[in-house]
Amino acid sequence: MSVVGFDFGNQNAFIAVARAGGIDVLINDYSLHATPAAVSFGSKNRQMGVAARQGVSTNYKNTVLNFKHLVGRKFDDPVVQKYAEFIPAQLAKGPDGDVVFDVSYMGERHQVTPQQVTAAHLTKLKQITEAQIGGTVSDVVISVPPFWTNDQRLALLEAGQIAGLNVLKVVNENTAVGIAYGIYKKGFLPGLEEKPKLVAFVDVGNSTVTASLMEFNERQCKVKASAADDQVGGLFFDNIIREHFRREFQEKYKIDAKTNPKSWQRLLDESEKIKKQMSANSTAIPLNIECFMNDIDVSAKLARAEFEEMAEPLFQRIRNVLSSLIQQSGIQNLQDISEVEIIGGSSRIPFVKQIITHAFNREPKTTLNADDVVARGAAMQCAILSPSVKVLEFNVIDNVNYDITIDYLNKENQPVTQQVYKVNDEFPGYKNLPLHKVEPFTISAQYEHPNQVPYTDWKLGTWRVNGVTKPADADYRVVKVRLGLNHNGIFAVSKAMFEEKVEEEVEEPMETQTQPPKEGEKQEGDKGEEMEEAPQEQRTKKVKKVRKVVHELPIEQLEGRLVNLAPYVEFERRMQQNDLNEKLKADAKNAVEEYVYSMRDKLCEQFAEFVTEEESEKFRALLTDTEDWLYGDGEEAERDVYEAKLAQIRDVIEPPISKRQREKLDQEEVERNLREAEKEFQAEQINEPRVEEPMDTK
Template identity: 35%
Template sequence: MSTPFGLDLGNHNSVLAVARNRGIDIVVNEVSNRSTPSMVGFGQKNRFLGEGAKNKQTSNIKNTVESLKRIVGLNYDDVDFETESKYFQSKLVKLDDGKIGAQVRLGGEQVVFSATQLVAMFINKVKSTVVEETKGKITDVAIAVPAWYSEEQRYAVADAARIAGLNPVRVVNDVTAAAVTYGVFKSEMPEGEQKPRIVAFVDIGHSTYTCSIGAFKRGELKILGTAYDKHFGGRDFDRAITEHFADEFKTKYKIDIRENAKAYNRVITGAERLKKVLSANSTAPFSVESVMNDVDVSSQMSREELESLVAPLLERVTDPVTRALAEANLKPEDVDFVEIIGGTTRIPCLKNAISEAFGKPLSTTLNQDEAIAKGAAFICAIHSPTMRVRPFKFEDVHQYSVSYSWDKQEEDEDHLEVFTAGSQFPSTKLITLHRTGDFSMEASYTNPEKLPAGIPTHIAKWNITGVKIPSGQSSVPVKLKLRCDPSGLHIIESAYSVEDIEVEEEVPRAADAPEDAEPEYKKVTKTVKKDDLTIVAHTFALPEETLNELIEKENDLFSQDKLVAETEDRKNALEEYIYTLRGKLDEEYSTFASDDEKTKLRDMLAKAEDWLYEDGFDSTKARYIAKYEELASLGNMIRGRYLAKEEEKKQALRSKQESERMAELAEKLAAQRKAEAEKQEETPKPDAEGDIDLD
């Protein structure tokens, strides 16, 4: 049975959760952190993923790619790319398909990976973390992504999950996932005809600000409105602080950190720490040792200075709130509670502005960092065929209207608005067209002028074949089931032709008709299903052949990473064995080896050490194992003698302790018998008549 897995794919850090033990658990990574850095690094032999990439980021800055979710599914020529590119130290390039890729060095060679591949590498890493932690099987995942993701970006994330060997059962809006957590684990929700509880969720993370309004009843959630500012987040505060200190250090220390990527990264890392300190304090010191050119820098900043630096950003704080309320047709006073999530909502000036916008205090009953991942894990559990979960129905909201169009035939219309902006999904619509043969359909946004810049107007195209025209007819009715699925993807679920046939149907008997009256029949026309049609979809999803190639490449890279890790483990084991055995040879093992054996073993250890730091510094796993076994052939024999003697001592000690316990027990029993005997002698005995003799 697969353990349901929820992934909050964050820009800076990602959080992993699983549904198990009748609850939702956060999965800690290999260093016991409850979140994992969302980055991928590349080295001479292998990749560094998550924590490994973060640890090597400063020394490997050009070969470390972060902010993965900002570039996946994005075109290189997109207007957003200019904004995003300033947050990258690695080289981003334009791929043949117009998408964004990263150019890095792996194994001494220059290689290019697409953004989808990079996300797949990270997902494969966190999948391994979950497998290691749960010791279970992981096949399904629900991935939480920003509400502003286009259909193309949602397909790209789903493809990345497939490359990583997972089945993406749902790609869900991140704030919706947090709202699910709220609805599932909150008690005392309205029921039946009671007024729903209206809750606003404000999520400000590392790069995005989203506000969603939800209406809750027991076991039910409807998202009424969602708005966002996708260029508003913690990284903007970090960058403002860094740019401020870059100017100060240029004057104060005569160094320009903008010219040195590693120095800039050190300062931006320090800026993130400073921002967190200023959330709880009015002023905070700032220092970085040897930032560049062996120069140590130091300064300080007050909360007022920070707010002044980000003043243009703070002017936009209430925009998403205002737009979300307008989309939901609500006023601030209609909102019952305001829940804040995301690390950046801890900044005091943001909290104050949000509170004033709603005119009420803020709630923090949800875990600000983990609510999204927990909701995603619950959603994945809903899709599990083997896991029983608390009944909970939820619907998200269409951001934009979507129309389906087809080639016009006769006097039919050639398009129809199927899903309107503000309506809920998942949803299904059934339409009927009269077709003269095979045909095609397309889905596109109804009002392109309302779309944010960069989102493609076209969504998908389908070729529908197998239409058979009966003799004597010019066309045939075709029914199509159009669906916006739970991931917000627009599909044609089924298509089939129908025909009208005449059947006889019994006429309902009149109330006053005699019981033995003959039944009456009438002819009626019924529409029945005739032929299933073949649907060939052309969506943003990767073609099957391309997907399989990328899966194979990821598997090769994963195997190489595993081999490098195992080789390093064997090398470390050999090094540890050399130093441990050498030390014990003069101590614990001294009396268990002859002088000849000691001389021989010391010589073997010296040669192995020389080899390890010279020719064997960069060897193979098999060579390290062979060297280890060569030393162990003699070392383990001596160790065996030592362990045998130690076991003999332990057995002797156990025997002695057992003998002492038995002797102590025997002594205790003898004392008890003696005490009982003495007690019996002291007790007076009755005479023959039963009286007690006192003389």
């Protein structure tokens, strides 16, 4: 049974697996730890991961990148429009207002949702994991930003279902980091009864900056406060550099890179490389691109100081995140914070480290792996939750990121708005709400301050509790409603019930009173011998008793994220099967090609002594004809045709070679046996005792 954690990043994903020896971060089919979040749709199949990312230039309009923050969003969402320029594929508005990607797949136009693209990405991660562990993926935990809303979390769970994954939990990224830290620091943390250790974590990723303050005790992690900004990160730093070069090229070469989508994407990729080089060098970094646009070669350079000046608005957003965290936490003295840990790829930017140092009045530490710590924490969370793995208990207490209120009618049918969660409350947890009702009723939930939520729909959902009737002996029923945030951070009305007193007649045994005999007297029938006790008839009586009966009421969700996944699941299964068929066909073709090349070399080397000159020429001609066929008529053949072709050429070439190899082996064995026999004979001659004949005395 596998226990897996996926770090679902905007640019890359990381996979970690909990095993007996600890947590392992897996490599993909290109021997890399980072698997690009990229999906491309082609005329024959899909490409995911490294292959999709490398093929952007050749399949630009059908490749989807930077889709993470589009999951669960509507087309008109400002976040969707902001990310549109970073996504090669064309965005469109779906029938229900959701954002979709308009792509060509197997010769037909398709509109696929971000959830479907995410499912394809998760499918790739699943395939990588299964190839590495040699088994099926059963349980998985996937990370999400802590500020993700109800709909976004539900949408990611939908993607998991479409991909055929059993998602035990969607864990907040900062919480996963805290789990990894708490477990790795086992034995160095204060006891549960002692004052907790306070640690700050700053995650500067590709598309988000998240800062968290957490309390640690031995075997426990509690998120005290968190703050985030989804408008700053590595991608936005890259874009600042790209815009700088765009302006320079307009002046210097009279070309506008933004008018050519492929060149615009290429410039973004080159800008990322420049950013990484500037992190290690203070001198100006050159940029040279051949045939960039309109067959024009371009060149430029950028120094770190110039970049820091251009990126000041983004740096200020990071400062705001850190200030918000400190303010939320209520920390009066920054010295109460024991450590500051930084993670995320963009934390390597020198000026980012300076900002963090200034905010906390101390140098941040880099003891955690900046790239894969979230995946490690997710795998640990999966191990904690999975019944297939036994681990030491580790308690995780998360925090609520938004104020949540509910609306309902009271017993006077007056509307009531009640706050059920406030920022930094603990979750998971549920609340029981007693309501006086005589008929079915509804409860709706929403975020209390929509302007503080980076999402267009501030409503969480509406639920109808059915089956409520007016009791005969009272004015109303007391209906207890259970609602709250589950372990996925998703709000729901999960249960409703009422208790009813029921009077019923039951039979109980009657008590019988018998006077015992006086001392020295015998009971009637006692003749000095023991007598068997005569059976007595058990007498009963009917009594009235009142018992409580709990009636669970059906709950119907009227509003919220209601999606029929069946068509998406079926389409994903068809695409997975088609991907598999194409892979098997490619493997069969590669097997023929590999055989042609390897056999051609072997005929000149190790098999040269086993073929005649005439056979060698014949075999070479067959291999050449096969090679020509592979790149000609057989280039688009089916799998069974390749397999038949391989069998055909092997049947021609291998039998005479195998026959002569066996003959040689047989001859060698005969010669070896003769040599052994000769050695044994010589040994016997040497070891045979000499018999002396008697001397003739005559």
